[in-house]
Amino acid sequence: MAESHAYEDxxxxxxxxxxxxxxxxxxxxxxxxxxxxxxxxxxxxxxxSGGHRPFGGMxxxxxxxxxxxRYDDFEFDDTPAEPVREAPRKRAAFDASEYEMDVPLSPVAxxxxxGEIDNTLSDQPVPRIAIHAFCERPETxxxxxxxxxxxxxxxxxxxxxxxxxxxxxxxxxxxSTPNLLIVESGMRGQGLFDQLEELASVCDPDTKVxxxxxxxxxxxxxxxxxxxxxxxxxxPMTPLHVIRAxxxxxxxxxxxxxxxxxxFIGAKGGVGASTVAHNTAWCVSEGLDSDCVLVxxxxxxxxxxxxxxxxxxxxxxxxxxxxxxxxxxLLDRLLVRCTDKLSLFSAPATLDKDWDxxxxxxxxxxxxxxxxxxxxxxxxxxxxxxxVRHTLLGADQxxxxxxxxxxxxxxxxxxxxxxxxxxxxxxLPKVVVNMAGVPKRxxxxxxxxxxxxxxxxxxxxxxxxxxFGKAANNGQMIAEVDPKSKAAEGxxxxxxxxxxxxxxxxxxxxxxxxxxx
Numbered sequence: 069m070a071e072s073h074a075y076e077d078x079x080x081x082x083x084x085x086x087x088x089x090x091x092x093x094x095x096x097x098x099x100x101x102x103x104x105x106x107x108x109x110x111x112x113x114x115x116x117s118g119g120h121r122p123f124g125g126m127x128x129x130x131x132x133x134x135x136x137x138r139y140d141d142f143e144f145d146d147t148p149a150e151p152v153r154e155a156p157r158k159r160a161a162f163d164a165s166e167y168e169m170d171v172p173l174s175p176v177a178x179x180x181x182x183g184e185i186d187n188t189l190s191d192q193p194v195p196r197i198a199i200h201a202f203c204e205r206p207e208t209x210x211x212x213x214x215x216x217x218x219x220x221x222x223x224x225x226x227x228x229x230x231x232x233x234x235x236x237x238x239x240x241x242x243x244s245t246p247n248l249l250i251v252e253s254g255m256r257g258q259g260l261f262d263q264l265e266e267l268a269s270v271c272d273p274d275t276k277v278x279x280x281x282x283x284x285x286x287x288x289x290x291x292x293x294x295x296x297x298x299x300x301x302x303x304p305m306t307p308l309h310v311i312r313a314x315x316x317x318x319x320x321x322x323x324x325x326x327x328x329x330x331x332f333i334g335a336k337g338g339v340g341a342s343t344v345a346h347n348t349a350w351c352v353s354e355g356l357d358s359d360c361v362l363v364x365x366x367x368x369x370x371x372x373x374x375x376x377x378x379x380x381x382x383x384x385x386x387x388x389x390x391x392x393x394x395x396x397x398l399l400d401r402l403l404v405r406c407t408d409k410l411s412l413f414s415a416p417a418t419l420d421k422d423w424d425x426x427x428x429x430x431x432x433x434x435x436x437x438x439x440x441x442x443x444x445x446x447x448x449x450x451x452x453x454x455x456v457r458h459t460l461l462g463a464d465q466x467x468x469x470x471x472x473x474x475x476x477x478x479x480x481x482x483x484x485x486x487x488x489x490x491x492x493x494x495x496l497p498k499v500v501v502n503m504a505g506v507p508k509r510x511x512x513x514x515x516x517x518x519x520x521x522x523x524x525x526x527x528x529x530x531x532x533x534x535x536f537g538k539a540a541n542n543g544q545m546i547a548e549v550d551p552k553s554k555a556a557e558g559x560x561x562x563x564x565x566x567x568x569x570x571x572x573x574x575x576x577x578x579x580x581x582x583x584x585x
Contacts, residue, residue, distance in 0.1 A: 194224045195439060215307035218308075232253055249275055249278070332469065336450060336479050351562070363413040363445065368419055380402075383415060384433070394436050411440070427455040
């Protein structure tokens with residue numbers, strides 16, 4: 069692979085100055101003419117590290133737009149390498165069938181300058197994540213479309229649109245950003261940084277960003293890394309190079325991708341913890357547009373298969389019987405696709421086996437599952453055993469479902485005390501009060517629950533037997549039966565609290581949503 073020499077034409081490298089280094093060159097390119105030279109670089113404060121921070125995380129950490137360094141003397145030519153065609157305004161999604169992909173099937177020019185991507189990642193499948201690409205050129209859109217069709221990307225949900233950075237900013241002003249944003253921009257100067265700052269202000273903290281630029285420039289690359297961008301790619305590219313870049317972000321062996329695990333448990337039997345788990349998982353996938361795997365851990369009496377009208381031949385029990393055999397291919401066969409973004413690991417729901425496994429067996433299986441999607445919902449049974457305790461305390465978030473009675477209050481208090489003692493650095497469990505307002509039934513006031521547990525309920529669900537009964541008998545979720553009901557709104561609210569994301573509002577027109585016109 070031919071090496072790329074980024075500084076050959078800069079005019080201030082004569083090859084004889086032993087003190088000139090990359091940092092000195094970068095300062096000169098950025099226009100910091102008064103910056104200390106390499107000889108004096110140890111006298112002043114160190115430059116900030118350009119570690120891979122979450123792109124939107126710097127906004128969340130500072131409570132808004134950060135006080136960023138402004139490089140007004142950034143002497144880059146703002147003219148893109150090729151004339152950028154204006155994005156068509158008459159369609160929302162990119163149609164790759166209208167364009168031919170005209171890119172060479174050769175190594176990427178940027179590999180030598182930015183570090184060659186590990187080829188061993190190219191055969192690894194990308195997890196179940198949402199990817200949204202905003203391209204300036206139709207040729208790039210066609211390339212992204214071809215990459216999305218690759219076998220390694222079959223789990224990911226990819227959307228491709230034209231419009232570049234402005235379209236991405238407009239799109240996500242009032243909706244959550246996906247797990248990965250890929251944005252093309254031909255700009256190179258302060259205008260690019262201004263738009264990136266605006267994009268960062270609307271990005272969720274966990275969103276990663278890949279920029280496709282026009283220039284193979286190491287100074288620009290370093291500045292983008294400092295601002296939280298995960299990767300910078302330059303043409304010419306192939307679909308495989310895009311896939312490798314994504315794999316490098318999510319399949320790092322030293323930091324493997326792992327979705328957030330949320331454990332749902334009832335304070336006592338019959339309080340509706342499974343109903344809460346199933347509906348919340350559905351809202352995360354459908355309302356928040358994020359992939360989720362629902363794991364029914366009530367092996368003998370699980371109802372997830374019934375609630376989603378599924379009867380799979382293979383279940384979670386098969387994985388627990390032989391956890392060493394569970395790989396990505398087998399897991400794909402065991403998971404049942406309930407919706408486009410919700411997968412179910414169903415319980416066997418039979419009484420012919422004891423289903424008694426040690427906690428480490430559950431750990432092995434659940435570790436595999438949480439690498440499949442950004443969210444994993446665990447529907448725990450109302451039993452108490454070593455594996456239930458271990459799974460509950462090992463989850464990222466705990467949701468306890470109660471009814472407004474004394475037994476629920478006592479058991480919930482015990483659960484809270486256990487969780488708080490074992491997880492002092494984590495937030496308290498979230499409480500869902502279910503079946504509130506049953507006629508003629510004495511109930512403990514909600515404020516008493518809040519005082520005893522030290523936190524107000526995250527959700528109070530009214531007693532609506534007709535709505536919940538109809539959904540259960542039809543194998544549907546509450547939002548499918550009555551999307552305007554208080555219960556449906558409540559589950560959407562709980563999903564937002566758990567995920568840290570906001571639901572995408574109903575759009576009158578995709579065109580008006582995209583362009584605000």
